[in-house]
Amino acid sequence: MFGFGMPQLAIILLIVLVLFGANRLPEIGGAFGKSLRNFKNASEGRDIEIKPEEN
Structure with missing residues (x-):
């Protein structure tokens, strides 16, 4: 998948977190x-x- 391995995906997830x-x-x-x-x-x-989500 786009040349991403598990370490790269883990770093991206950590940044998003x-x-x-x-x-x-x-x-x-x-x-x-x-x-x-x-x-x-x-x-x-x-x-x-x-439709937009109601809060």
Whole structure:
């Protein structure tokens, strides 16, 4: 995958953890998954979800 090995991925994960904090990681992961799902649906010609998340 793009020439990244386990040490490089661990360093990237550590940097993300320091920048965003442990409390925000699930939120970031959920947003990333939702973005991938919307991209997949749009590429297949299906409707995508655009409504913002309510707090």
